[in-house]
Amino acid sequence: xxxxILALLSTGFIGVAAAQSVDxxxxxxxxxxxxxxxxxxxxxxxxxxxxxxxxxxxxxxxxMWRFDTGGNQVIKASxxxxxxxxxxxxxxxxxxxxARTGKERWHYQHPLNNAFHIGHRGAAVYKDTVxxxxxxxxxxxxxxxxxxxxxxxxxxxxxKGYWSSNAPLVVKNHVLVGVSGDFDNVPGQLKSIDAxxxxxxxxxxxxxxxxxxxxxxxxxxxxxxxTTGTYDPELNLVFVGTGNPTPVLNGTIRPGxxxxxxxxxxxxxxxxxxxxxxxVSPHDTHDWDANEVPVQADADFDGQPRKLxxxxxxxxxxxxLDRTNGKNLLTAPFAAVNWAKGIDSLxxxxxxxxxxxxxxxxxxxxxEAGATNFRPPSFDPKTGFLIVSAVDGYGIYFFKTxxxxxxxxxxxxGVAGKSFLRAIDYRTGxxxxxxxxxxxxxxxxxxxxxxxLTISGDNRESVMALRTSDGATLxxxxxxxxxxxxxxxxxxxxxxxxxxxGPSLYALTLP
Amino acid sequence: MQAKRTRSILWAxxxxxxxxxxxxxxxxxxxxxxxxRDPNQSPAALPRPKSKASxxxxxxxxxxxxxxxxxxxxxxxxxxxxxxxxxxxxxRSELVAEDVRGDRLGPLIRTGRVDxxxxxxxxxxxxxxxxxxxxxxxxxxxxxxxxxxxxVEPADxxxxxxxxxxxxxxxxxxxxxxxxxxxDLAGIANRYRGLALLQRMLYxxxxxxxxxxxxxxxxxxGQMAHFVQLGAYTDAAMHNVYAYLDTLR
Numbered sequence: 199x200x201x202x203i204l205a206l207l208s209t210g211f212i213g214v215a216a217a218q219s220v221d222x223x224x225x226x227x228x229x230x231x232x233x234x235x236x237x238x239x240x241x242x243x244x245x246x247x248x249x250x251x252x253x254x255x256x257x258x259x260x261x262m263w264r265f266d267t268g269g270n271q272v273i274k275a276s277x278x279x280x281x282x283x284x285x286x287x288x289x290x291x292x293x294x295x296x297a298r299t300g301k302e303r304w305h306y307q308h309p310l311n312n313a314f315h316i317g318h319r320g321a322a323v324y325k326d327t328v329x330x331x332x333x334x335x336x337x338x339x340x341x342x343x344x345x346x347x348x349x350x351x352x353x354x355x356x357x358k359g360y361w362s363s364n365a366p367l368v369v370k371n372h373v374l375v376g377v378s379g380d381f382d383n384v385p386g387q388l389k390s391i392d393a394x395x396x397x398x399x400x401x402x403x404x405x406x407x408x409x410x411x412x413x414x415x416x417x418x419x420x421x422x423x424x425t426t427g428t429y430d431p432e433l434n435l436v437f438v439g440t441g442n443p444t445p446v447l448n449g450t451i452r453p454g455x456x457x458x459x460x461x462x463x464x465x466x467x468x469x470x471x472x473x474x475x476x477x478v479s480p481h482d483t484h485d486w487d488a489n490e491v492p493v494q495a496d497a498d499f500d501g502q503p504r505k506l507x508x509x510x511x512x513x514x515x516x517x518x519l520d521r522t523n524g525k526n527l528l529t530a531p532f533a534a535v536n537w538a539k540g541i542d543s544l545x546x547x548x549x550x551x552x553x554x555x556x557x558x559x560x561x562x563x564x565x566e567a568g569a570t571n572f573r574p575p576s577f578d579p580k581t582g583f584l585i586v587s588a589v590d591g592y593g594i595y596f597f598k599t600x601x602x603x604x605x606x607x608x609x610x611x612g613v614a615g616k617s618f619l620r621a622i623d624y625r626t627g628x629x630x631x632x633x634x635x636x637x638x639x640x641x642x643x644x645x646x647x648x649x650x651l652t653i654s655g656d657n658r659e660s661v662m663a664l665r666t667s668d669g670a671t672l673x674x675x676x677x678x679x680x681x682x683x684x685x686x687x688x689x690x691x692x693x694x695x696x697x698x699x700g701p702s703l704y705a706l707t708l709p
Numbered sequence: 710m711q712a713k714r715t716r717s718i719l720w721a722x723x724x725x726x727x728x729x730x731x732x733x734x735x736x737x738x739x740x741x742x743x744x745x746r747d748p749n750q751s752p753a754a755l756p757r758p759k760s761k762a763s764x765x766x767x768x769x770x771x772x773x774x775x776x777x778x779x780x781x782x783x784x785x786x787x788x789x790x791x792x793x794x795x796x797x798x799x800x801r802s803e804l805v806a807e808d809v810r811g812d813r814l815g816p817l818i819r820t821g822r823v824d825x826x827x828x829x830x831x832x833x834x835x836x837x838x839x840x841x842x843x844x845x846x847x848x849x850x851x852x853x854x855x856x857x858x859x860x861v862e863p864a865d866x867x868x869x870x871x872x873x874x875x876x877x878x879x880x881x882x883x884x885x886x887x888x889x890x891x892x893d894l895a896g897i898a899n900r901y902r903g904l905a906l907l908q909r910m911l912y913x914x915x916x917x918x919x920x921x922x923x924x925x926x927x928x929x930x931g932q933m934a935h936f937v938q939l940g941a942y943t944d945a946a947m948h949n950v951y952a953y954l955d956t957l958r
Contacts, residue, residue, distance in 0.1 A: 269831070312779030312788075333780065381788065534940060552944070558868040559861070559907065560944050566794075592939040594907065596861050609859045611904070612795075614912040614936050616928075637928060 220280055220323050222370050226431055230688040233279040233696075235426075236320050236365040237574065238685060241494040242428035244576040245646045246686045250693035252649040255708060256663045257673045259695065262705040263300030267291065273698035274317035274681040276365065276574070276643070278328075282689065283342070284696070285328050286703055289315035289363065292330045294345060297689060297696075300705060304345035308332045313361035314378075317681070319426065319572070320365035322373065324393045329373055331362040337375050337391055349396040353377060353389050359605075360384060365426045369436060369467040372399060376423035376438070380485070381605040383444045384408070386421030386459065390470055400470030404440040404458045416454035420444035421461070425489040425572050430505070433522060435464045435473055437494070437507050441487035447555045447597045447608025448483075455480035460488040462509055462517075464524060474524030479513045480546055483554045484537065484595060485566045485610070486513040491574045493584060495624065499527055508624055510575055510586040512568030513537070515547055516627050530627025532620055533569035534590035537562055555597035555608045565593030565612040567639045574683045576644040576652070578666050583621035583630055585652050585666070587640035591615030615639055619654055621669060631669035643683025653695065655680030661697050677704055758806035760849070766842035774843030777836055785827070790847040792859045795826065799844050800851035811841040863903035866951060874953030877946050882938065884950070887931060890957055898958045907951050911939060 220234055228234045230248060237244055251259070267273060271288035278285040283303060284295040290308040295301065313333035322329040327348060328340045335354040340347055353375050354360035359382025367374045373391040386404035391397070404421030406412035415421075420443045427438035443452060443459040460479035463472055478488045488511050495506045499518065507521035514535035518528040526545025538547035553562050567589065575586035592615070597608035617640040621630040635642075636657025644654045651672070652664040661684065662674035678700025686695050695706045779788050785796035792798035799805050808814045815837055821829035832840070878884040888894050901909050908914075912935050928936065 272828070310776065310780065312776040312783070314784040315780045316784040381793075536940075556944075557865050558948055559866060561911070561939065561942055561947050563940070592911070594911070596865070598865060601859065606794075606859065609792075609861055611908060613908065614914070614932075614939060616936065 220325055225324075225368060232281075233277065233685045233687055234323060235278070236276050236322070236367065237426065237428065237491065240369075240429040240431065242491045242574070242577075243493055243495070243579070243646075244574055244644065244683055245578060245648070247648045248686055248688055248693045249647075249649055250688075250708060251647065251651065251686070251695065253651060253663075253665055253672050256651060258708055259673070259675075259706040260709050262298075262694065262707050264705075265293075265295055265300045265302075265703040267293070267701045267703075269701065271315065271317075272679065272681055272701050273703060274363075275320040275698070276682045277685060277696060277698070277703065278321050278323050279685070279687050279696070280323050280342070284703075285321040285323065285342075286698075287318045287321050287330060287365075289318045289333050291318075292321055292328065292340070292345075294328070294342070295703070297687075297694075297705070300703075306330070306338075306340065306345055306347075308334075308336070308338075311356070313356045316363065318363045318365075319682070322366040322368050324368045324371075324373070327393065329366050329368070329393075331364045331366060331375055333361045333363070335360050335362045335377055337366070337373065337396070339396060351391065351396040351398075353391070354379075354387065358382060358384055362424070364424050367426050367429065367436065368393060369429050372467050374427065374436065374438075374467065376425070378422050378424040378441070380420065380422070380442070380444060380446060383419040383604055385419050386423060386440060388423040388438060388465070388470075390467065402463075402465055402470040402472065404461070404463065405443070405456075414457060415443070415459065416452050416456050418443035418452040418456035418459055420446075421456075421459035422487075423489070424487075425491065428492050428494055428507070429467065430494060430521060433505070434466060434468070435521070436467045437462060437464055437492035437521065439487070439489040439492055439509065439511075441489055442479075442482045442485050445603050445605060445607035446483075446485050447595060447606060447610060448601065448603050449481055449554050451603040451607075453481075456482070460486060460513070462488060462492050462507065462519065462524070464521065476517070476519055476524045476526065476544075477546055478509065478511045478515065478517055479549070481549050482513070483549070483597075484513070484562060484564075484593075486511070486564070486568055488512065489572055490570055493575065493577050494521060495577055495579065497579070497582065497624070499625065506624070508577075508584060510570050510584060510588070510622060512564070512571055513547065514564045514569035516584070516622050517545070518624055518627075528624075528627050532586065532622050532627070532629065533588045534563040534592070535569070553595075555595035555610065557596065557598040559594045559596050561592060561613070562595050563592050564589060565591040565615060566595075566610050567591065567612060567615070571639070573641055573681070574643040576646040576683070577624075578646040578652070580648075580650070581621070581630070581666055582624050583666065584624055585619060585621050585644045585646060585654075587617065587635070587642055587644065587654065588620045588632075589615045589617045589639045591639065617657060619644070619652070619664065619669070621652075621666075633664055633669045633671070642680035645684045645686060647686065653684050653697075655697075655699070659699065661699060678702060758801065758803050759852075760805075760845070761807050762809045764810060764845050766846060770839050770842040771846045773835075774839035774841070774846075777832075778840050778843045781830060782840070787859075790844055791851060798859065800848045802848075805844055805848055808841070808845070811838060814841050814844065861904045866903060866907055866948070867955070869945070869948030869950070869952030871949070871952040871956050874946075874949030874951065877950055878953055882941075882946065882950060883934075887934065894954065894957050896958060898955045906954060907947075910951060910954055911935065911942075911947070
């Protein structure tokens with residue numbers, strides 16, 4: 199219906215709208231007609247203040263347009279929206295799409311390369327530039343208007359086993375980019391690249407760089423920072439989750455806690471200096487990256503106003519920390535767990551050596567895919583719920599000396615899982631409600647809105663809306679399997695929900 | 710590491726193809742018809758399959774296949790095709806052994822096994838053929854190696870006590886409420902060996918009833934009972950029950 203009319207209207211609007219310059223100020227205070235960063239706001243809450251779509255009218259949502267990527271890859275990205283243009287990615291691909299019509303403005307396709315193409319989380323924008331990481335670890339800067347390449351730099355050596363799926367985080371003039379690399383024993387690195395020139399400003403190593411003399415990690419490599427962090431401008435700190443150590447399942451070769459793998463680290467974005475670190479899985483042997491979003495909230499804890507950072511982590515535990523100093527306030531399981539002997543004085547689960555991978559196998563909860571994963575949760579300030587896609591899952595883990603000490607170094611198999619959307623009360627760690635979303639692992643991220651909506655996806659290829667206060671089902675619609683979170687913006691005064699299912703991106707709005 | 714798709718809980722199903730899991734109490738009745746060499750058997754527990762027809766491919770085609778395989782298949786199947794994060798070792802795959810120049814692999818790659826977590830791949834003929842060439846070349850290369858880097862052998866699993874396993878089966882585990890060593894499980898160890906037997910014991914995956922349920926779960930009541938039991942097993946009890954089932958030949 200309104201497809202054609204909207205297309206006409208949008209032409210007019212584009213003509214009159216003044217181009218937004220995405221400066222640091224705008225990144226700090228994103229306008230309602232844009233989604234400027236991976237999480238939409240630096241605090242990582244994925245909570246929108248827009249009020250048009252409500253629990254009462256959400257079932258009236260209608261499709262404005264659908265954009266198909268047409269390739270092999272499903273969309274695992276969270277889109278960026280600025281100046282009425284969406285930037286959407288899959289591995290090797292970046293599209294600029296008219297947000298009012300769903301029509302392609304320009305498309306970049308990266309040359310074929312043999313780095314892993316398992317997913318891509320999204321682009322980043324600053325001033326008139328769009329940034330894309332590629333599987334073979336390039337960071338490419340494009341002119342946002344026409345897709346012309348401004349510069350193209352290598353951020354890691356993909357021939358050594360690194361690849362990138364990372365959505366960069368722009369803080370001031372720093373483009374923070376991470377990489378992956380689990381099948382090789384390579385150090386964990388996060389790079390800050392000058393937003394204008396592409397020059398490297400600093401590198402933070404979560405495990406010691408190759409060829410050095412540092413032994414702090416106990417011989418572990420890994421700890422990759424492949425997901426997008428959050429930023430607190432007052433503290434001038436970036437919070438990033440780090441991945442599992444390598445070799446992955448062989449823990450005997452790397453004794454000790456293996457810092458800073460499986461950790462939340464707080465970094466100064468101007469220098470890359472580590473302010474504090476908190477290890478959510480000391481000495482991980484189960485591939486439980488702590489790359490889940492470190493979500494910030496300014497809220498009371500035990501009657502005191504606190505600056506909090508929280509994470510529902512892949513290892514099955516929920517953590518609340520004071521983000522000024524990294525001190526633990528709360529640790530509580532949010533899914534089936536059987537691998538820890540208890541919680542230590544620092545608030546860290548104590549790994550049970552009996553649950554390390556063994557020659558004859560051990561039965562472990564969660565399984566390797568984790569109690570959750572990179573799919574972003576959302577924090578609803580009104581209820582104090584962190585709403586997360588969780589799995590009660592079990593896997594069997596094997597390690598014998600023949601598996602060696604390089605890369606995976608072991609074998610593991612998922613056994614079974616049941617998944618839920620769970621609302622964790624940040625004050626207690628208790629599950630306020632849960633909503634079953636199917637067997638196996640969920641893949642959808644979460645968006646909450648000020649009208650009390652929780653929007654996510656189930657394992658049956660539906661986008662769904664629940665009431666944030668109690669998890670009651672309000673709406674669902676089949677769009678294909680969701681692999682990230684929806685976003686919402688106001689375009690020409692109308693609230694639009696933008697959500698990817700399978701290889702397609704949908705824009706939905708009220709009639 | 711980034712694990713990102715619906716994944717490996719369906720690993721066994723992927724190997725198995727399709728077969729129904731019957732409701733308790735005849736949980737394993739369906740499998741009696743299966744041949745002794747069930748495809749659900751762990752590939753790592755078997756001798757390496759031999760290629761049905763010897764095939765050679767031009768070096769340039771293998772090289773092109775290595776590139777494409779690494780990019781699109783390598784995360785799950787391993788860059789060397791010998792098993793990755795979530796999908797089987799193709800150098801031990803019966804299907805690859807039976808394949809002649811893509812006659813089996815081609816349709817599978819293009820259709821995928823979506824329920825088991827493998828997407829359909831849109832590839833033109835030359836891209837597809839290069840992947841086929843690479844996989845066959847890897848199978849030939851690995852045939853000369855002994856063991857398997859990511860293997861789990863039946864002998865690795867043989868640490869339990871069968872008598873204790875039997876007691877658990879008939880007692881604390883509650884297994885005998887649905888299963889019988891002389892009924893549905895008679896000869897189970899002839900049909901499943903090693904890892905495949907352990908996986909099937911822990912959780913009998915496969916197709917379940919297609920009708921959606923209110924609670925979003927597609928689990929049968931038998932699967933539900935196994936799922937609950939996963940939270941109850943000690944590792945010792947798991948190995949003991951495995952040892953007991955391994956005696957049912």
